[in-house]
Amino acid sequence: xxxxxxxxxxxxxxxxxxxxxxxxxxxxxxxxxxxxxxxxxxxxxxxxxxxxxxxxxxxxxxxxxxxxxxxxxxxxxxxxxxxxxxxxxxxxxxxxxxxxxxxxxxxxxxxxxxxxxxxxxxxxxxxxxxxxxxxxxxxxxxxxxxxxxxxxxxxxxxxxxxxxxxxxxxxxxxxxxxxxxxxxxxxxxxxxxxxxxxxxxxxxxxxxxxxxxxxxxxxxxxxxxxxxxxxxxxxxxxxxxxxxxxxxxxxxxxxxxxxxx
Amino acid sequence: xxxxxxxxxxxxxxxxxxxxxxxxxxxxxxxxxxxxxxxxxxxxxxxxxxxxxxxxxxxxxxxxxxxxxxxxxxxxxxxxxxxxxxxxxxxxxxxxxxxxxxxxxxxxxxxxxxxxxxxxxxxxxxxxxxxxxxxxxxxxxxxxxxxxxxxxxxxxxxxxxxxxxxxxxxxxxxxxxxxxxxxxxxxxxxxxxxxxxxxxxxxxxxxxxxxxxxxxxxxxxxxxxxxxxxxxxxxxxxxxxxxxxxxxxxxxxxxxxxxxxxxxxxxxxxxxxxxxxxxxxxxxxx
Numbered sequence: 001x002x003x004x005x006x007x008x009x010x011x012x013x014x015x016x017x018x019x020x021x022x023x024x025x026x027x028x029x030x031x032x033x034x035x036x037x038x039x040x041x042x043x044x045x046x047x048x049x050x051x052x053x054x055x056x057x058x059x060x061x062x063x064x065x066x067x068x069x070x071x072x073x074x075x076x077x078x079x080x081x082x083x084x085x086x087x088x089x090x091x092x093x094x095x096x097x098x099x100x101x102x103x104x105x106x107x108x109x110x111x112x113x114x115x116x117x118x119x120x121x122x123x124x125x126x127x128x129x130x131x132x133x134x135x136x137x138x139x140x141x142x143x144x145x146x147x148x149x150x151x152x153x154x155x156x157x158x159x160x161x162x163x164x165x166x167x168x169x170x171x172x173x174x175x176x177x178x179x180x181x182x183x184x185x186x187x188x189x190x191x192x193x194x195x196x197x198x199x200x201x202x203x204x205x206x207x208x209x210x211x212x213x214x215x216x217x218x219x220x221x222x223x224x225x226x227x228x229x230x231x232x233x234x235x236x237x238x239x240x241x242x243x244x245x246x247x248x249x250x251x252x253x254x255x256x257x258x259x260x261x
Numbered sequence: 262x263x264x265x266x267x268x269x270x271x272x273x274x275x276x277x278x279x280x281x282x283x284x285x286x287x288x289x290x291x292x293x294x295x296x297x298x299x300x301x302x303x304x305x306x307x308x309x310x311x312x313x314x315x316x317x318x319x320x321x322x323x324x325x326x327x328x329x330x331x332x333x334x335x336x337x338x339x340x341x342x343x344x345x346x347x348x349x350x351x352x353x354x355x356x357x358x359x360x361x362x363x364x365x366x367x368x369x370x371x372x373x374x375x376x377x378x379x380x381x382x383x384x385x386x387x388x389x390x391x392x393x394x395x396x397x398x399x400x401x402x403x404x405x406x407x408x409x410x411x412x413x414x415x416x417x418x419x420x421x422x423x424x425x426x427x428x429x430x431x432x433x434x435x436x437x438x439x440x441x442x443x444x445x446x447x448x449x450x451x452x453x454x455x456x457x458x459x460x461x462x463x464x465x466x467x468x469x470x471x472x473x474x475x476x477x478x479x480x481x482x483x484x485x486x487x488x489x490x491x492x493x494x495x496x497x498x499x500x501x502x503x504x505x506x507x508x509x510x511x512x513x514x515x516x517x518x519x520x521x522x523x524x525x526x527x528x529x530x531x532x533x534x535x536x537x538x539x540x541x542x543x544x545x546x547x
Contacts, residue, residue: 028363052426060366069356079347079371079427139339140366 003177004226005219007170008051009193009238010183012067013038013212021101025093025153026135031063038212039067043074045214045241046181053080054178057170059088059185060140067212068183080181086141086148087165090185094152095125097133118205119154126151155187155205162191174223189215196225197235207234214241274328275528275536276335281503281517283337290505290513293466294483295338296476296524299354300325300499308388310411312380312440314420315427318350325499326354330361332527333501341465342368344457346375346472347427354499355470373428374452377472381411381439384420406441407488413438442474442492449478458510476502483512484522494521497536501527 013035017024031039046053053075058068065084072078096104096116105113116124127134129151135141136149150157173180182189186209194204196217209215215238218226225237232240232248286293300322304311318326333340340362345355352371359365383391383403392400403411414421422428422436437444460467469479473496481491483504496502504524505513512523519526519537526533 062360062365065365066360073349073353078349078352081371082369084366084368139363 003175003221005174005177005223006051006179007174007196007217007219008046008053008179008181009189009209009215009217010039010042010067010071010181010213011186011189011209011211011215012063012183013042015063023093023096023099023101023104025090025097025133026061026150027097027133028061028138028140029063031066035063035211036066036070039070040074041242042067042212042214043071046071046075046077049214049216049241051075051214051216052179053077053181055173056080056082056181056183057088058082058084058183059090059188060084060086061089061185064088064183064185068181071183072181083169085165085169086144087161088182088184088188091155091158091187092127092135092150092153093124094127094150097127097131120201120205121154121156123152123154123157155190156201158187159191159194162188163195166192166195171223174219177221193235193238197237199234203234210240213246215239216241273532274331275500275532276328276331277529281336281515281525281527283339286336286503286505286515289515290507292461292464292506292508292510293338294461294504294506295333295340295466295468296479296496296502296504297329297354297358297468297470298473298476298496298498298500298502299350299470300329302350310380310383310386310388310391312377312384312420313348313422313425314384315348315425316350318353322350322498323353323357326357327361329354329499329501330358333358334362336501336503336527338362338501338503338527339466340364340367340468342370342460343468343470344370344372344375345470346377346475347371347373348376348472351375351470351472355468358468358470358501370456372452372456373431374448375469375471375475378442378445378474379414379422379437379440382414382418383411384414384418405492407492408441408443410439410441410444442477443488445474446478446481449475450482453479453482461506461510480522480524483524486521490521495537495539497526497533500533500536503527 012031014032015024015029015035016032017029019032053072056068056072058064068082069078072080115122129136141149170180189209190204190207199207217238220226227237228239230239231237299318301319302311302316302322303319304316306319343355343359345351355369356365359367402409428436457467476496477491477494480486480494486494502524505515507513514523515525517525517530
């Protein structure tokens with residue numbers, strides 16, 4: 001009898017710097033009131049779907065950790081074992097960290113910013129080591145090998161540090177037929193979804209993952225994804241829980257964060 | 262937090278009077294272990310026996326958790342790893358306290374072995390009604406004896422743990438139908454030895470966020486408190502209790518340690534004493 005596994009992603013909701021429209025990366029900003037509500041909403045969708053989570057994974061960043069906790073709480077599953085890893089962190093945004101998104105567009109041009117935001121392998125300029133935002137200043141990264149602490153990342157770099165954790169920590173749970181919940185960030189989720197869906201390097205940077213909306217995958221015993229009729233292009237296998245129109249609108253809203261005028 | 266709510270008066274938080282700082286503490290013993298009892302729950306408000314029932318913290322209880330985090334922050338406590346129960350009032354207390362410490366990222370292990378004492382068939386009953394029904398002496402025996410458990414939970418009781426999905430993986434013979442403090446210790450002790458102690462030995466600074474009786478169990482284990490004393494030992498809610506242990510994980514008596522134990526509570530000593538005595542706090546102007 002083959003063991004089917006379920007993998008559920010939830011991208012954290014609105015953060016304080018989403019509100020302020022500032023490039024965030026590894027800066028440990030909190031969720032806004034709205035983001036807190038989105039986390040709770042995600043949990044309510046998990047509950048309505050009847051999903052029984054066996055294990056959860058999240059990043060070192062509080063906006064994801066709180067999303068994880070609030071979603072589990074709303075689903076009456078706060079007791080579920082939860083593992084945290086820096087490898088599920090958001091893409092580190094280098095020298096753009098802390099800068100206003102629209103001002104950066106005015107300064108560097110929409111095309112250049114689009115490259116930094118949505119290219120596969122071109123990272124933003126590195127963050128100075130003496131910047132107050134540099135992760136080497138934080139206790140949470142003290143145990144890391146210094147060469148693992150980034151000065152900047154492109155999506156390709158993010159994928160390279162997410163996937164070892166996927167293999168070592170998440171895959172064994174899926175192979176055991178567990179229902180796994182991953183509460184993380186746009187780019188760390190993109191990393192894994194790229195691999196599952198077989199999405200190309202040039203398509204993945206533009207894949208918008210709506211916030212707060214659980215994205216569900218069913219995997220067979222070999223961890224091959226099972227196609228879903230509810231999948232929305234370009235996804236073939238993953239389906240979002242909740243209202244279809246809302247999902248479309250939410251993806252558009254993220255895209256428009258750098259639209260000037 | 263609701264807008265327009267007045268901030269708690271200094272006398273209500275224990276903050277602002279740092280009696281203990283981690284720099285002083287670190288001259289005693291080798292390892293740091295902090296115990297934290299969760300604050301007021303919804304059933305504390307309703308005066309109902311709780312045990313394993315998974316009630317939430319009240320607004321006040323959530324504030325107590327935040328306050329506990331602030332007290333640890335004031336004492337410059339840093340933490341590497343935390344343990345808690347399966348019950349949301351402890352888990353939420355932990356998460357709120359860790360957030361105040363900017364330590365939400367540390368690994369957390371949850372275990373039913375740190376749950377509150379399981380209160381058998383009394384779970385869900387109003388305390389006053391129970392006393393009326395069974396008499397003061399009997400209820401006191403169930404509540405405060407060392408080895409006498411309350412009556413086992415009946416099969417059709419809606420609060421039976423077999424109905425709770427969080428316990429579905431516990432073997433039936435391990436699932437308690439009622440517990441005394443003695444049997445609570447029986448399931449806390451192996452967990453401490455097998456899971457918590459190795460982390461301490463590795464030099465990790467440990468926080469345990471749990472319940473009145475599972476913490477009594479830990480204190481008894483650490484300090485060898487006699488049976489007749491441990492039953493009456495009041496561990497105040499929301500006040501971090503700091504232990505420093507030597508290389509053999511034996512506690513080192515700390516300055517300002519509480520009665521009967523080696524550990525010391527963080528916060529204004531007068532505020533702490535009032536909490537231990539269960540005396541209602543008078544807000545003091547500072």
